[in-house]
Amino acid sequence: MEILKIEILNPKVKSILKNLADLKLINIKRARTKSDISKLLSKLRQYPDVPVEGDIAAEVDCVRKARYGKN
Secondary structure, three states: OOOOOOOOOOOHHHHHHHHHHHOOOOOOOOOOOHHHHHHHHHHHHOOOOOOOHHHHHHHHHHHHHHHHOOO
């Protein structure tokens, strides 16, 4: 499968693309906009107990030691 980004210059093309999608020849997905990404980031940032980089690194080291043995 190949993914392409296409700029539509003529509004009539939308109907052609919709027809191709109806025939199951293509799949149309709407790209995320900056506002969508901003909303997602705002939603994720509202959780105060998100681990910091040091906590994540410590947990990774702990799992590696348990899996591969102590060095």
